[in-house]
Amino acid sequence: MAEPSSTTQELPERPKGEEEGEKGEGEKGPSKGALKKAAKEKEKAEKAAKRKAEEAAQKAASEASDVSKADYGDLPMIGSHPYVPNADSATRIQLASLAQEEGDISGKEVTFRAIVENARNQAAKLSFVVFRQGISTIQGVVAASETLSRQMVKFAGGIPAESVVLVHAVVEKPKEAVKSTTIQHLEVHVKQLFVIAKADAQLPMQVEDAERPLPGEGEEQTENEGRPIVTLNTRLNNRVIDLRGKHNHAIFTIKDGVTLLFQEFLRTRGFLNTNTPCLLGAPSEGGANVFEVTYFASRAFLAQSPQLYKQMLIAARFERVMEVGPIFRAENSNTARHLTEFTGLDLEMAFEEDYHEVVSLLEELMLYIFTGLRERYKLETDLVRSIYHVEDFKLPAAGSVPRLTFPEGIAMLRADGVEIGDFDDLSTPDEKHLGRLVLEKYGSDFYVLDQYPLAIRPFYTMPSSATQAAYNPSSPNAGYSNSYDFFMRGQEIMSGAQRIHDAGFLEKRMREHVTPVDPNSDGLRDYVNAFRYGCPPHAGGGIGLERIVMLWLGLPNVRLASLFPRDPGRLVP
Known part of the structure; x- marks a missing residue:
């Protein structure tokens, strides 16, 4: 039998902490600290709810008394609701x-x-x-x-x-x-x-930063009015915002104007606008500086120029043709005046007796463009030049464009201390130097350099009559050619020449050129054959649109004249 309980029996020990109001071991429920924290959270939530209710009441009262509540606000996204025409x-x-x-x-x-x-x-x-x-x-x-x-x-x-x-x-x-x-x-x-x-409140760059001038090539970047310069790279990475700058709208309005004036002038002279291929089955100009792309199961190449097709059109009896289109050059040139994709303004025309008929027409064309920019696009020109301070472009009178022979240009440079050979190609510093000398002597920022050395021109360039008369098989590329470059502010904007229109002579020049090419190759066979069926003498040129814009406005970099520029390091955006 169990013994009866005794009043003197020792009671079990009370769990530790129970005196402080805490639960004993094995018992469930919040601690005193947790209850206190919950009470604070509840009080905080009640205050927030009260504040929100007060704000809602104030907003409702404000809206009720807002006499303009129907006159401002965010419109629903256009396209998300049925369109209802407005009276305005x-x-x-x-x-x-x-x-x-x-x-x-x-x-x-x-x-x-x-x-x-x-x-x-x-x-x-x-x-x-x-x-x-x-x-x-x-x-x-x-x-x-x-x-x-x-x-x-x-x-x-x-x-x-x-x-x-x-x-x-x-x-x-x-x-x-x-x-x-x-x-x-x-x-x-x-x-x-x-x-x-509505635009995001935080933009990756400010439009006003895009409207500040960039330093020229070789110049250091400094702060402008206490603000750091936004670099060209940053601007191009955020090109959509950059293009919002007022001066950028002016730049591309002027660029469109150059194209308009180019076509306008040539149409009045009987030129037909054409569109030649940019995808080629084989390199057409010797294979250098060409981009190769995948074309289904084979290879294709991006056109470096519409040059050969322009000539084939002349042979096809289209005696005056023009084209505005993309040009691709795989040149690893990271200068302020080179792009791997740019817009070419090209023309080709048959002439009657001498290639200078074409040179004269090209001079008229350029003067027409410059005069048109001055008269029709003065507002845009002044806006951009207010950022990039450059002197007004000095034009010669019609019919008096400075036209120097290559030997005359070399002589001017030598007289001013430049060491250069008779047949050396002009470097960029040489070109700029000669441009300053021409401006000083003739008062013109625009001039023509004629009769370039034969050795530095493409295989389809016609040797000069004097060069042909003095032909020596042991030195087939000696002498000069019927070729020319046009310059603005001492920088080349156009290269052109009389082309060889006789198939036999063309084949000969292709084989003996400084960089020989095979007239029977896939990229050139059809081109050479075009001249076997009778082709009139012809000449033309290719003009870099972005360079005209850059030099007219005094921009420090040609990339500023390209909406989404492509160079050796940039393929996006």
């Missing part, structure tokens, strides 16, 4: 046309889509927004009144730069000229303001 769609204006209106247009109501170049809250009742279209900018004023709320003023001043907006406003005349915009004699007082597409 047909009346939207362009800022450039607004600036050209004559007379007092104060009070005129306007609607336009624009980019926010910058926005700032000047005070609780006043914000300023600079709107931009293309290269035109205008100041917008958002001022609180009985019909325009402070909420709208605050909204306007907080729109991120580069956002796309729709603006309804009234044109007014400012008390004094607005010097920070291109349209300085007008401003717009905003009545409605809607965001069509």
